[in-house]
Amino acid sequence: MAEQIPGAEKKMVAGILAILLGSFGVHKFYLGYTKAGIIQIFLSFLCGIGGILAIVEGVIYLTKSDQQFVDTYVNGKKEWL
Numbered sequence: 744m745a746e747q748i749p750g751a752e753k754k755m756v757a758g759i760l761a762i763l764l765g766s767f768g769v770h771k772f773y774l775g776y777t778k779a780g781i782i783q784i785f786l787s788f789l790c791g792i793g794g795i796l797a798i799v800e801g802v803i804y805l806t807k808s809d810q811q812f813v814d815t816y817v818n819g820k821k822e823w824l
Contacts, residue, residue, distance in 0.1 A: 750817035751809035757816070758805035765797020770804075771822070779822040800824060 753774065761770035768783030787793030803824060804812060815821050 748809045748813050750813040753817060754804055754807070754809060754812040758801045761797045761801030761804060765801060766794035768793070768797075770797065770800065774816055776820075776822045796824075 757770045757773055760773055764770070765783070766787035768780030768787075771777075771780035771783050783793045783797065785793075786796065800823075804816070807815065
């Protein structure tokens, strides 16, 4: 059985949240990026780009390998794309 990478379980949930509820910054809050989540909400309501950005982020999350996702967004704390 393959060994699970700690933090990799967040990848699928974060990706789906970004695609479905991303304009509300839900995926950012889920990953622990409160400031980025609030910025995402403002981007969505002020100019509408927040929703588009969230869909792109969701696809990026889901296409990365588990190790890449953990290294970048869990351990590396990269808040945007």
